[in-house]
Amino acid sequence: MVAILVVSSIICVLFVKFIYSLIFKGYQDQRDSRGYKEAWYGKDPPPTSSEGEDTSIHPFKIEVPSEVIDDLKNRLKRTRFEDPVEDSKFHYGFNPKYLKTLVEYWESQYDWRKQEDELNRLPHFKTRIEGLNIHFVHVKPSLPQGSTHKVIPLMMIHGWPGSFVEFCKIIPLLTTPQPDYGFVFELICPSIPGYGFSESPYRKGILIMFSLRKILDYEIGHGSQWQSFSFRIGEL
DSSP states (O other), X not given: OHHHHHHHHHHHHHHHHHHHHHHHHHHHHHHHHHOGGGOOOSSSOOOOSTTOOOOOOEEEOOOOOHHHHHHHHHHHHTOOOOOOOXXXXXXXXXXXXXXXXXXXHHHHTOOHHHHHHHHTTSOEEEEEETTEEEEEEEEOOOOXXXXXXXXXXXXXXXXXXXXXXXXXXXXXXXXXXXXXXXXXXXXXXXXXXXXXXXXXXXXXXXXXXXXXXXXHHHHSOOHHHHHHHHHHHHHO
């Protein structure tokens, strides 16, 4: 009986490894063939100069052109709706009747400029990483004079679908020192490639967030802390 369990366990492990290799084969091959330092995901070819890519960090302000907003409103206005199935609610997909109320709200009531001003209260930045313009929010805590709070760097990455906006309400809670806690966070909230204000990649196999960590490691001078953060991520 024990022998059967052992053999079954070995077969299960081998099967899982086989499935894993099928799923991640392309990703692994890409890393092995090109190497992390040579990764390039931009549309334009990599720089040929000895200095390499300009990874300097620049302040960024959200300023969506009025033409883009007008174009969106015009497209919303031209939306055609089908009549919903009687008493279907959301059983057969998104309810057209409710969808129409959302479209009308976005077209005539939603104030993007107000939202834009609210988002610009955060410190936004951009940098180039492996051929792409990457956007991120970098919020440092405001420590009172003589504070003994330990500053802990924390990178919060949104999922799919999503954006850095998901973290706007929690950012002040994490970066404001509290008397009952001996630590406070310094936050990095990037927009993953193809989302928000980050450029879309032109090839698969993205490792950009690790590069962003390295750039900030150098720029903001938290080497030991960021290295510790990187080590913990690498252990996952």
